[in-house]
Amino acid sequence: MKSKTKLVERFFRYAAVESQSKAGVSQIPSTPGQMALAKLLQQELKEMGIRDTKLTEEAILIAKIEANLPDGFSGSVPAIGFLAHLDTVDVHMNPNIKPQIVEKYDGQDILLNKGQDIWIRRAEHPELLSYIGQDIIVSDGTSVLGADDKAAIASIMTAVERMKDDPSLYHGDIFIAFVPDEEIGLLGAKAMDLKDFPVEFAYTLDCCEIGEVVYETFNAGSAVIKIKGVTAHPMSAKGVLVNPSLVANDIINHFDKKDTPEHTDGKMGYFLISGITANPNTAVVNINIRDHDKNLYEARKTYIADLMKLIAARHPKAEISFEIKDRYSNIADSLTEENKQCIDYIYQAMERLGIPPKTLAMRGGTDGSALSARGIPTPNFFTGAHNFHSNCEFLPVDSFEQSCRMILTIAQLVSGIDKQATNQR
Structure with missing residues (x-):
């Protein structure tokens, strides 16, 4: 692909825009940098000659690339979409991302930051050794790299430019979308007006190494438990004091210590006590609920509801309330015999490009989880990066x-016009 240099240049340009999302903010986008990035992308699309763009006040950017089909073509080509998120994760590191390239990686430890003595150690990250001789993009060690998901944005934008510049690349109508606040609950995908994204199916590019395919994700929810105790001075506390911290501890002790993220993998679900705050008067317990199996997920929610009845009976003087919210659902639950062809196209494209597939049941979710639940089947394929949400994140340029x-290959396969030219670009 002649646009390899542009691909890397785009990533560096987008990574320079600070766009961490921020949990707990009521508005979308949760941070101004996401809107700044959306405006930059809209301007670049216009410079490519794409006029059909829409940018909402929520920083949701959607654009249409008109079909390019040969003269006399009489077939029907479904409209498809590609989607990436604008935000990078906030893991309390430097929001100012400074990517750098390690040219022709030699298989040794990588020095990210000489001044602060920050390294990626091959002993801790043996996956590096799969990329000896290749160029690798890394951060300066003080931040994440932001390939999640700016690598996807750069790939989509570069592919669009190729489609516009090369009339031999046939495709149907393509819609692209860049959405905010994925990292804090898929908020942008949930807020999309699907009338602006009229596709039969779509694809997210969001995690991880080359070849990865995801069409199974968690069903995800959260529970917030609020406890109001009864305060009293210790000298007169007997029979009066209700310590909300101890009530919270009682709740937590009813969860299996092995039914947690650190003790599960694959398609095993879990409860995660994600936060506890307490003072002499009140306490709040936050719990994440995850399971690939829909029935088991619902059973987990029922367990919490039943547990609250038990806790209320055990601590009758405490005021206890709780709320359970669904966050996203398993993409696989939206797939049918009629719409699963969107996944077949991924494997066909990988076969054409000589990429061995690595099908993964993701222990998380993507914007595709939200879109699939809303009626648009949206599986996911790789960006090529490793170690998301870490200062050891890296992006092999070949991947x-x-x-x-x-x-480009999926767009061509969907058109039904079989030309091998895409492989050579």
């Missing part, structure tokens, strides 16, 4: 390039 090729 990055293949992610971009996947977009």
Whole structure:
């Protein structure tokens, strides 16, 4: 692909825009940098000659790339979409991302930051050794790299430019969407007006190494338990004091210590006590609920509801309330015999490009989880990066390039016009 340099340049340009999302903010987008990035992308699309763009006040950017089909073509080509998120995760590191390239990686430890003595150690990250001889993009060690999800944005934008510049790349109508606040609950995808995204199916590019395919995600929810105790001075507390911290501790002790993220993998679900706050008067317990199996997920919610009845009976003087909210659902639950062809196209594209597939049941969710639940089947394929949400995140350039090729190849496969030219670009 001749646009390899542009692909990397785009990533560096987008990474320079600070766009961490921020949990607990009531508005979308949760941070101004996401809108700044959306405006930059809209301007670049207009410079490519794409006029059909819409940017909402929530920083949801949607654009349509008109079909390019040969003269006399009489077939029917479904409209499809590609989607990436604008925000990077806030893991309380430096929001100012400074990517750098390690040229022709030599298989040794990588020095990210000489002044602060920050390294990626191959002993801790043996996956590095799969990329000896390749160029690798890394951060300066003080931040995440932001390939989640700016590698996807760069791949989509570069693929769009290729489509516009090369009339031999046939495709149907393509819609692209860039949405905010994925990292804090898929908020942008949930807020999309689907009338602006009229596709039969779509694809997210969001995690991880080359070849990864995701069409199974968690069903995810959260519980917030609020406890109001009864305060009293210790000298007169007998029979009066209700300590909300101890009530919270009682609640937590009813969860299996092995039914947690650190003791589960694959399709095993879990409860995660994600936060506890307490003072002499009140306490709040936050719990994440996850399971791939829909019935088991519902059973987990029922367990919490039943537990609250038990706790209320055990601590009758405490005021206890709780709320359970669904966050996202398993993409697989939206798939049918009629719509699963969207997944077949991923495997066909990988076969054409010579990429061995690595099908993964994701222990998380993507914007595709939200879109699939809303009626648009949206599986996910790789960006090429490793170690998301970490200062050891890295992006092999060859894998990055293949992610971009996947977009072009899928678009061509969906058109039904079989030309091998895409493979050579």
